[in-house]
Amino acid sequence: MQSINAAIVGGTGYTGAELLRLLSQHPQVNIMSISSRSEAGNPVADLFGSLRGQIDLSFTDPSELDPSNVDVVFYATPNGIAMQQVPELLEKGVKVIDLAADFRLQDINVWEKWYGQQHACPEVVATAAYGLPELNRETIKSAQLIANPGCYATAIQLALYPLLKANLLAPEDIIADGKSGVSGAGRGAAVGSLYSEVAESFKAYKVEGHRHQPEICESLENATGIRPQLIFTPHLLPMIRGIECTIYAKPKADIQTLQQALENAYQDEPFITVLPLGSVPDTASVRGSNNVHISLAQQGQISNMPNRVILMAVEDNLVKGAAGQAVQNMNLAFGFEETMGLNQLGLMP
Amino acid sequence: MQSINAAIVGGTGYTGAELLRLLSQHPQVNIMSISSRSEAGNPVADLFGSLRGQIDLSFTDPSELDPSNVDVVFYATPNGIAMQQVPELLEKGVKVIDLAADFRLQDINVWEKWYGQQHACPEVVATAAYGLPELNRETIKSAQLIANPGCYATAIQLALYPLLKANLLAPEDIIADGKSGVSGAGRGAAVGSLYSEVAESFKAYKVEGHRHQPEICESLENATGIRPQLIFTPHLLPMIRGIECTIYAKPKADIQTLQQALENAYQDEPFITVLPLGSVPDTASVRGSNNVHISLAQQGQISNMPNRVILMAVEDNLVKGAAGQAVQNMNLAFGFEETMGLNQLGLMP
Amino acid sequence: MQSINAAIVGGTGYTGAELLRLLSQHPQVNIMSISSRSEAGNPVADLFGSLRGQIDLSFTDPSELDPSNVDVVFYATPNGIAMQQVPELLEKGVKVIDLAADFRLQDINVWEKWYGQQHACPEVVATAAYGLPELNRETIKSAQLIANPGCYATAIQLALYPLLKANLLAPEDIIADGKSGVSGAGRGAAVGSLYSEVAESFKAYKVEGHRHQPEICESLENATGIRPQLIFTPHLLPMIRGIECTIYAKPKADIQTLQQALENAYQDEPFITVLPLGSVPDTASVRGSNNVHISLAQQGQISNMPNRVILMAVEDNLVKGAAGQAVQNMNLAFGFEETMGLNQLGLMP
């Protein structure tokens, strides 16, 4: 199988660094360039010490990207950048995987409302595949443009999808309580991300609505035919990596049936593990890996309880929630084995 | 006002240490003894370095406790210890504040089911005051035996109580997603509490039911006349101190009405702060203090959403969730000013 | 005793917040104002949640400071600000305590070299008392201007001073390996202080020389008559508060003699505890308190070892290393009891 040439646009953030880590160990990928306006000319190892002695690349200016020289471009930029540049790349036959949100929502009105800007290429959005392989694998395989899903959106959908699809959960009044490590906020210098502010503390944020809510609802509707009615509240964890979502939904069958449906749905998925009943997933078990652990529980033994099933899902927000899923999508789009370059086990402890 | 003599039984855990910290700074309390079977004879400062040079006490054997010499005994022991010893102390006229769970549930059947043992003195339970001052102040003032509430139970009840009481929330299908720092698990040597297991990780636990669920339901029913129907799922945070609970309930009025009701209910409470709409509470703001911060939010702007209000409450699990609330109860029971010895501001950062 | 009026200039950083915490609990101080150019007009509780419901102050513009209305002004500003404003305040009879470095070094040439700027009022420097009470108490009592020492400088001097003074350590080739929590870097939004950069990592910094080195040497020379020859290397700890310094020096007597000398020197100091031989100090034991713990050790049992004594000292960098020491200095300068407002025990765990 032939190797491919990849470029990363926006390489100074944590998802860019994680793409470097994963792609540099991918047997079929040559990293042609990683760009950053602010760091152009500087060795990547000066910014990311873990790459010192391992990767001999310097940041380039984004303008130097030569489409004729690359097979795939990863956008690890803030929202609103990729949509300015992607149409031209697509015309030249390059595949694009956007790790930001520019192509995640098919409904442009909803996108513009939640992202607070006009979309630069609504007609291109319609051609984008939503890059959640476990829901959308075949579309991804033939896509030229892939919208890598949001981090929370990945965990919540993977937990809900098989049960909604099998009509084992009521779509109404689903409550998702999400928690993320602070690397999800990126590498920007913000007071709210300082160690002294984040460590030894915990709080909710964006309690009036988070952008992943409409993304989850639209994608699950596309995948199951039913639009779920969902509340999603994110929280900030005093840790670097990891997302956990605890989801409360009304079951339409007993818990053993739900467990069986989950296990069946994911039995052939290389990155999804359904834990046995009685186990709970912890984020440390998936640290640094592309794996997702999911489990189910119920508090039904107590009389006079709400009739709810509890779904829990964990992932590494920088891997399955970002760069790892992007590589998984690239593997699908280029016909590589889906797990190629993604076999690392979680770093524990 | 006359000073009182206090003894602490079970002083080697974190709630015992926190009692020492608070009582040693209380202007009306003499700490007569702090007991520990395993550490009897050793200076407390050898175990708790923060007390070195500050408190000149050694641990005593629990058998040395002289009831004629003390006005109040605090039990900071594991569940099941206090109920063996309290009846005798009560007979001798000593007041008792139990920081464990032995007297928290009036329904003995429920207690025995959840705590997995037979209760040693069911008849004494009926005399115990449930020590949540904001719900139960007058009873506490005249009680000889006070059951200090559970840590999660404190936060969840303080958030729900005024709104349930004012009939502004539906009592059905309330969902409380709780998160606690690991000090809540105590100072016992357990693999699950090791730094390498807890740090940089997050998970749910006791997902099939936690003992604070029946405590919350019984106490709220006593206080409001309505029994709420509640799911409660605790999670373990990678931090030492702090509890946050995010609670999802169905409102019976608009959010401004709920906000106003909360503010009115707590306007004279010295330890409860209702944040303005648009703010979220973080645990760091109450670290080391007896304060509770509560806020409200709603995601109602989005169409097709579950009709839910989101309540958030934070506390320091070792202070308002344990030792601080015990001191507050002591102040009430002995006629001291309720805030005496509890004026410390949170340690931030 | 009469209360005094205090103002804080530069209140949005961690030392400003810590001053607020301590001064608001000081029985003899009225906080008249806390200023911040960027936050003028905003309630302090919006920035520091721990003060919500506790302190009803808003930030003022620094220009609004009215010298006729205050007895003491604390500067919690970046280096180079206080020296612009202090001469005018001194003329008007106000006492000033500078928590920054503007008045820490008597040798102006050395100051200008290390701080990279011209000093604005060298003649005023000569009138400043170096605010380390355990070395310099009498001078502080009568000073109008007090230079609050550096955080590392406090710990290292307190460990070395009695032994150098008693001629029990060689002044040559002293090696101080210091470690500090990240709150010492302040509340500025810097990538290097982000949670994701600091947590779960450790490194040295300023290995080519740190500003506290000349400060330590000058002050110890003033206090003992001997100028020590010192290497000092700071390191960044993945934690919020706390400094530990491990110091290697050549002893001129056996370790029991040194221990006795340390204990004698500090037996009447309210904030300094010398641990018994065999104990080591940990930063958690002094978290949130104004205490310093010091201990001694020697590895002399092994043959062919360097002849070194190991001194260890811990403090809370924001308290004894900054705001607490400032309050201690204020107490001395105004004739209050030295420990007033500083009796909090460490927050443990």
Added chain:
Amino acid sequence: MQSINAAIVGGTGYTGAELLRLLSQHPQVNIMSISSRSEAGNPVADLFGSLRGQIDLSFTDPSELDPSNVDVVFYATPNGIAMQQVPELLEKGVKVIDLAADFRLQDINVWEKWYGQQHACPEVVATAAYGLPELNRETIKSAQLIANPGCYATAIQLALYPLLKANLLAPEDIIADGKSGVSGAGRGAAVGSLYSEVAESFKAYKVEGHRHQPEICESLENATGIRPQLIFTPHLLPMIRGIECTIYAKPKADIQTLQQALENAYQDEPFITVLPLGSVPDTASVRGSNNVHISLAQQGQISNMPNRVILMAVEDNLVKGAAGQAVQNMNLAFGFEETMGLNQLGLMP
């Protein structure tokens, strides 16, 4: 090249888990068994969630180890276990890599003094290769028994070795200030390793002497012909993985000469990176990898300074400080490429 069969004895600790992580990704190794007396019969994935769905092994009883079936046995047991069992394995032709300390010291008297027990097979110690490849590669290649070095001992020796060997450092009065993440203390349930004790705190330990001191001195003497005179003080870091050692030594040449000597010594070493002058190594850069970063600094610009060079070295204590180095030794002993299975980049952030 032929695959080999490996067994791990003592698999429930962190070094055992790390061996599993590395060996399961090694292309030439079949993991035949991992034993644990306490967990025999249980799936490894129940203990280590990161292996769930990835490794289908259950713990076996140590007595079931069949020497005829394995080429190499790794001991990840407490000190004193391997020496009981190794002679028999060696007789049967099996290679052994001991990650504990049983074979690290050639001087049996020194070993027995520091480890507080009689050695079970002193005659076998003489046949053991000290498994620090960068100092001892050729011996390791032909050894049947390899003593994997201590974690601190690895970092300190790698920093000092080339400079001592080149006679660029005085061997007298070397001071090594070491700091380690708490995973180095293992997975045992100990109060001192609890999150609430370790987090947000820092302290020295074993200040009267640590076992790695004689190991470093003996090995460096063997490798350079000169016995260094060394003080080594370890400290406990509030983090999981990572060791940093800051070493103060008297240089015999200028810093550029030392830098050049270090760079030359390690230019062909795959796992050692010498940072350019002006850089400092941080432990996060080597998290999860087998890499060691080393740098040099000097504070010589200040007058009247001790004449010292500062060496800093970082490693992941569980990888290059334990399991990774064990795999590196295995690669050498079996003729595999030295870096096989050890190419992971550090997990950053």
